[in-house]
Amino acid sequence: MPRSTPARTLRRTGALATAAFAAFAAVVAGAGPATAHTEVEAPGARALGQNVALAFTAASESDSAGISKLEVILPEGMAPRDITYQEGPEGWKFAATSRGYTVSGPKLAVGEDAEYVVTARQLPDVPALHFKTLQTYSDGQVDRWIELEEEKGGEAHGHSHPAPRLELEPAAPGAKPVDPVPVQPSTPTPAPASSGPATAGAAGGPPAEAAEAAEAAEAPTEDGGGMPVAAAAGIAAAVLALGGGAWWFRTRRGGAA
Numbered sequence: 001m002p003r004s005t006p007a008r009t010l011r012r013t014g015a016l017a018t019a020a021f022a023a024f025a026a027v028v029a030g031a032g033p034a035t036a037h038t039e040v041e042a043p044g045a046r047a048l049g050q051n052v053a054l055a056f057t058a059a060s061e062s063d064s065a066g067i068s069k070l071e072v073i074l075p076e077g078m079a080p081r082d083i084t085y086q087e088g089p090e091g092w093k094f095a096a097t098s099r100g101y102t103v104s105g106p107k108l109a110v111g112e113d114a115e116y117v118v119t120a121r122q123l124p125d126v127p128a129l130h131f132k133t134l135q136t137y138s139d140g141q142v143d144r145w146i147e148l149e150e151e152k153g154g155e156a157h158g159h160s161h162p163a164p165r166l167e168l169e170p171a172a173p174g175a176k177p178v179d180p181v182p183v184q185p186s187t188p189t190p191a192p193a194s195s196g197p198a199t200a201g202a203a204g205g206p207p208a209e210a211a212e213a214a215e216a217a218e219a220p221t222e223d224g225g226g227m228p229v230a231a232a233a234g235i236a237a238a239v240l241a242l243g244g245g246a247w248w249f250r251t252r253r254g255g256a257a
Helices: 006-031 208-218 229-256
Strands: 038-041 050-058 067-073 083-087 093-096 100-104 114-122 128-130 132-137 142-145 165-167
Touching: 038 165, 050 067, 050 132, 067 114, 083 100, 100 114
Parallel strands: none
Antiparallel strands: 038 050, 050 114, 067 100, 067 132, 083 114, 093 100, 128 165, 132 142
């Protein structure tokens, strides 16, 4: 039986080392997708689907702090007003933002994952959706799960931070986009009252100032002595009547004589 030479031994050792390294690389590559620490699920979700429940899970990676806030940037075709909060960690609240929404509240226990559910009024007509997520811990640390698969050539590496991805089935036959949620208009502010000159009345009459002037012109005025004109005219008429009466009486007496 031939004895093994040192060269043959080295070659055999190298082959074993290569095989071991390849196996290790395969294990690491297979573990890559599992390191996507934020996920979204919606079984059977279809493009243009309505009232779809989206379940999110954000895994905790800190050994000293708990998750206290999740901010989601909605993909194109979805608006914050189309999202309704369903349930989440106790004490957490939902708030819409200019680009998506936040779910936050009392910090969770160290190592506890954050899970919550929202309902989408309608999903866009696309093959897949990416929900970029900023995960904040109670100590201020932020994990940014915002990378898209196309930015990494379709591969998920152990050190990457891929955004939660939701695959959608094709839209159902006859499915159409629904009308957008109308934005409630703000209450108009009443116009301030005009401080300019008064305008004519509804019937085309004179302005208030002109009406007042007309009333003043029609009202009785006082003469220089302070006696109203109407009173003076009455006295004059009485004097004339008395004078005429006296003249008529004297004429009658003279005729009789």
